[in-house]
Amino acid sequence: MLASVPSATLIGVDGVPITVEVHVSPGLPIYQVVGLPDTAVKESRERVRAAILSSDLTWPLRRITVNLAPGGVRKSGSGLELAVALGLLAANGELPAGALEGVAVLGELGLDGSVRPIPGTLALVDALARRGVTQVIVPEENAAEAALVQAVHVRAARTLGELRDCMKGEATWPDWDALRSPDLAGHEPDHGSGDDEPLDFSDVRGLAFGRRAV
Numbered sequence: 001m002l003a004s005v006p007s008a009t010l011i012g013v014d015g016v017p018i019t020v021e022v023h024v025s026p027g028l029p030i031y032q033v034v035g036l037p038d039t040a041v042k043e044s045r046e047r048v049r050a051a052i053l054s055s056d057l058t059w060p061l062r063r064i065t066v067n068l069a070p071g072g073v074r075k076s077g078s079g080l081e082l083a084v085a086l087g088l089l090a091a092n093g094e095l096p097a098g099a100l101e102g103v104a105v106l107g108e109l110g111l112d113g114s115v116r117p118i119p120g121t122l123a124l125v126d127a128l129a130r131r132g133v134t135q136v137i138v139p140e141e142n143a144a145e146a147a148l149v150q151a152v153h154v155r156a157a158r159t160l161g162e163l164r165d166c167m168k169g170e171a172t173w174p175d176w177d178a179l180r181s182p183d184l185a186g187h188e189p190d191h192g193s194g195d196d197e198p199l200d201f202s203d204v205r206g207l208a209f210g211r212r213a214v
Contacts, residue, residue, distance in 0.1 A: 003090035006104040007083040008124040015127030022087035027063035035068030038076040055113035055161035079118035082107030104136040113160040117141035143176040
């Protein structure tokens with residue numbers, strides 16, 4: 001069976017939408033990733049496998065091919081692992097048909113099945129929104145950042161097992177509204193000791209290129 005999951009990768013500071021395609025077919029057990037993956041993406045096999053088994057889910061002893069499209073774009077980092085895992089579950093018949101339709105997925109997996117935060121969430125979700133994605137699943141710690149893109153409905157993921165239950169309708173989605181990362185918590189900025197003297201870059205010595213860039 002074949003499953004397709006929208007996701008995204010970073011190139012520099014820009015998010016680039018990609019599609020994670022997972023195909024499970026009869027044959028000798030093998031796991032292959034194609035589509036210009038870097039070393040971190042290639043190593044995802046062991047993390048995805050351990051996370052699935054630690055979540056009491058089934059790892060198919062069949063031929064597994066993961067394609068990261070478009071093939072001409074270099075894929076980097078570990079933020080595609082959750083998309084690969086969900087695509088594998090869908091291709092293996094462990095998710096309802098259509099459960100991933102129109103849903104983008106971002107996140108790294110721990111060996112215990114936990115979903116770990118990734119860098120660049122805002123850029124990734126913004127890139128997906130510009131491609132018409134309206135719903136995205138992200139790690140719980142990244143949910144507040146992802147929600148800054150107002151055109152996208154954000155779902156939070158804590159563990160792979162819990163996420164699978166939520167997508168099957170057997171559990172409620174985590175409420176992340178009370179969660180805020182330190183820089184998004186709405187705290188008032190610290191203006192110092194009340195000194196109203198304006199800041200001026202002319203007071204900064206050195207860093208000429210940095211001042212010019214700002």
